[in-house]
Amino acid sequence: MKRWLYNPVLASSLKTRMRGWRTAAAVTAYLGVMLFIAYIFFKISFENEIMHSLSVSANHSVGLRVYMLLAVLQFVLVLLVTPAQTAGVISSEREMQTLDLLLCTKMSPLSIIIGKLLSSLAFILLLVISSIPLFSLVFLFGGIAPEDVAMLFLFYIITAFAVGSIGVFYSALFKRTVVSTVVSYVTIFFLGIVSVVLGVYMMAVHYSQVPRPNDYYVPFILYINPAVGLSDLLSRQAGVTATGVSVGIWGLIFGVSSGLGVQQGWFQKLPLWVGNCAVMSVIAALLICASAWIIRPYKRLRRKS
Amino acid sequence: MLVIRDLVKKYGNFIAVDHLNMEVERGQIFGFIGPNGAGKTTTMRIIATLLAPTSGQVLVDGIDVFKDPIKARGKIGYMPDFFGVYDNLKVMEYLDFYGSAYGIEYRQRRKIAQDLLELVDLSDKRDAYVDTLSRGMKQRLCLARCLMHNPDLLILDEPASGMDPRARAEIKGILKELKRMGKTILISSHILPEIAEICDSVGIIDRGKLVIQGSVEHIMQRMTGRTAVRIKVLRDVDRAVSLLKEQPMVTSVIEEDQELEVICRGSDEDLWQLLRILVNNDVPVISFRKMEGNLEQIFMEVTSDEEVAL
Numbered sequence: 112m113k114r115w116l117y118n119p120v121l122a123s124s125l126k127t128r129m130r131g132w133r134t135a136a137a138v139t140a141y142l143g144v145m146l147f148i149a150y151i152f153f154k155i156s157f158e159n160e161i162m163h164s165l166s167v168s169a170n171h172s173v174g175l176r177v178y179m180l181l182a183v184l185q186f187v188l189v190l191l192v193t194p195a196q197t198a199g200v201i202s203s204e205r206e207m208q209t210l211d212l213l214l215c216t217k218m219s220p221l222s223i224i225i226g227k228l229l230s231s232l233a234f235i236l237l238l239v240i241s242s243i244p245l246f247s248l249v250f251l252f253g254g255i256a257p258e259d260v261a262m263l264f265l266f267y268i269i270t271a272f273a274v275g276s277i278g279v280f281y282s283a284l285f286k287r288t289v290v291s292t293v294v295s296y297v298t299i300f301f302l303g304i305v306s307v308v309l310g311v312y313m314m315a316v317h318y319s320q321v322p323r324p325n326d327y328y329v330p331f332i333l334y335i336n337p338a339v340g341l342s343d344l345l346s347r348q349a350g351v352t353a354t355g356v357s358v359g360i361w362g363l364i365f366g367v368s369s370g371l372g373v374q375q376g377w378f379q380k381l382p383l384w385v386g387n388c389a390v391m392s393v394i395a396a397l398l399i400c401a402s403a404w405i406i407r408p409y410k411r412l413r414r415k416s
Numbered sequence: 417m418l419v420i421r422d423l424v425k426k427y428g429n430f431i432a433v434d435h436l437n438m439e440v441e442r443g444q445i446f447g448f449i450g451p452n453g454a455g456k457t458t459t460m461r462i463i464a465t466l467l468a469p470t471s472g473q474v475l476v477d478g479i480d481v482f483k484d485p486i487k488a489r490g491k492i493g494y495m496p497d498f499f500g501v502y503d504n505l506k507v508m509e510y511l512d513f514y515g516s517a518y519g520i521e522y523r524q525r526r527k528i529a530q531d532l533l534e535l536v537d538l539s540d541k542r543d544a545y546v547d548t549l550s551r552g553m554k555q556r557l558c559l560a561r562c563l564m565h566n567p568d569l570l571i572l573d574e575p576a577s578g579m580d581p582r583a584r585a586e587i588k589g590i591l592k593e594l595k596r597m598g599k600t601i602l603i604s605s606h607i608l609p610e611i612a613e614i615c616d617s618v619g620i621i622d623r624g625k626l627v628i629q630g631s632v633e634h635i636m637q638r639m640t641g642r643t644a645v646r647i648k649v650l651r652d653v654d655r656a657v658s659l660l661k662e663q664p665m666v667t668s669v670i671e672e673d674q675e676l677e678v679i680c681r682g683s684d685e686d687l688w689q690l691l692r693i694l695v696n697n698d699v700p701v702i703s704f705r706k707m708e709g710n711l712e713q714i715f716m717e718v719t720s721d722e723e724v725a726l
């Protein structure tokens with residue numbers, strides 16, 4: 112088990128990347144900026160609240176809004192930084208002429224890809240995880256429960272994996288890092304835009320044909336878009352958590368997966384963000400396997416003697 | 417140790433390796449010689465499990481590399497013709513990384529890496545960043561790298577290219593040491609004399625085909641079946657040339673001022689016949705000198721299109 116978990120590529124890169132002051136400086140700078148933004152936002156909000164209504168319960172909503180702001184900012188950071196970190200992992204090995212050396216070791220192409228993905232995600236995951244205390248500050252104001260933060264961070268990690276696997280896939284596919292980076296950003300950008308445009312169009316068509324108010328229809332295409340997932344997650348947290356029952360979402364997941372699984376359209380009964388995470392995980396897994404297939408020396412199936 | 421059977425590699429319609437058959441015995445240094453584009457790198461990449469052959473078989477210590485690449489990799493140390501190094505690793509970490517990629521335990525790795533650095537004379541560089549090493553040092557480090565998992569067979573693709581004579585001599589010394597340790601080594605080059613000295617046998621490859629294979633002496637003998645003669649005449653060069661070209665044992669005649677370079681088949685007896693014909697026909701021969709064969713000239717002859725060279 113331990114041997115299986117040990118990935119030489121990951122181990123080596125963690126050792127060397129955490130060396131020196133750069134990573135520490137990046138984390139510090141990131142937290143500083145986020146803290147500063149939160150502070151400014153708090154200040155402005157409180158001044159407004161005090162001027163308009165003197166209610167103390169306003170604390171809740173201010174806390175919630177800061178949480179949302181930080182959540183969205185961090186999401187954008189994940190989307191922006193991950194492609195740059197991952198889109199060169201294989202192509203740069205090719206450019207450096209080190210890929211062959213790696214491929215002729217006993218590491219399998221799949222473990223090379225996974226090691227490369229994990230080590231290139233290490234930086235962004237470090238940024239994200241180091242911001243947990245910052246998000247926890249919001250607890251002071253109420254309105255957000257620890258499990259909300261946990262779910263949000265789970266969502267970040269899955270998003271980073273999905274976006275990262277797109278980068279890794281292109282870096283395996285294209286010879287040059289520049290091409291792979293550009294194509295990664297373009298892909299993510301278009302997936303975001305196209306899925307929303309198409310999704311909204313499909314919803315419009317659906318509701319114009321079947322005018323039923325109780326019908327909850329989300330086109331599948333929206334499930335590939337983490338921005339949709341995030342907005343679903345955050346709006347659920349804003350709505351549900353005020354009464355302190357965000358655990359209810361988990362109940363729903365369990366209820367659906369154990370009891371209602373056979374029912375038609377079970378997938379759509381999942382909370383949108385959970386479905387989104389599932390779809391992203393599947394995409395990530397497929398892209399990782401595809402990347403491993405691309406770099407493996409023997410493309411064809413093994414021949415018989 | 418290494419057996420190649422009917423190996424074919426095609427890139428589209430282009431045949432890079434054409435029904436290659438060869439065999440390298442355990443403990444030998446085998447020189448794989450051919451001009452640019454002959455198919456040396458292609459063959460070596462196939463042996464190193466980095467490239468699938470179109471057809472044919474490669475056995476390393478009885479293991480079919482195509483059927484069981486993971487097992488074969490444990491027996492093969494491959495040094496490519498061009499390779500890079502990671503810019504953020506130190507020498508010791510570099511070896512440690514590849515050691516771990518070959519599944520060697522941490523404690524063992526450090527010990528092996530230290531021994532290998534000793535072998536390639538880089539012990540004093542163990543804490544230097546890999547990308548600060550000179551080219552020759554990188555080459556030696558890469559050699560140490562492919563020895564980390566103690567392979568039986570080393571595939572070295574032009575390990576001495578772009579190095580100065582001293583660095584080459586160092587590599588040769590290391591290779592001799594490795595041979596003493598019982599390693600089998602396949603080493604490629606396009607300059608035969610450079611490695612002839614350390615090779616037990618050589619194979620000459622041209623346009624994907626193995627032209628000749630055998631011990632250096634064997635090739636010398638077969639090649640010296642063809643002899644080069646330099647003939648100087650006082651006058652009547654043209655008549656001499658046409659006369660020579662009529663002879664069945666003469667394969668080519670090159671004219672240089674008053675001097676002719678003649679390549680012919682046959683024994684010394686035949687050479688005497690040749691001289692007699694010239695003299696009997698009143699060609700004013702003033703010098704008739706048999707050239708001693710030289711590996712590079714042989715190689716040129718073996719690999720060139722027309723039989724003009726020498």
Ligand SMILES: Nc1ncnc2c1ncn2[C@@H]1O[C@H](COP(=O)(O)OP(=O)(O)OP(=O)(O)O)[C@@H](O)[C@H]1O
Nearest residue numbers: 427432450451452453454455456457458459497606
């Ligand atoms: N990926 C490829 N696609 C198409 N043709 C290739 C490819 N790789 C090699 N070739 C061709 O195969 C032939 C053999 O190439 P190879 O690199 O094996 O030669 P070589 O003997 O190593 O030459 P050199 O001394 O220059 O290193 C060349 O003609 C080359 O153009």
Ligand SMILES: [Mg+2]
Nearest residue numbers: 456457497573
């Ligand atoms: Mg080559």
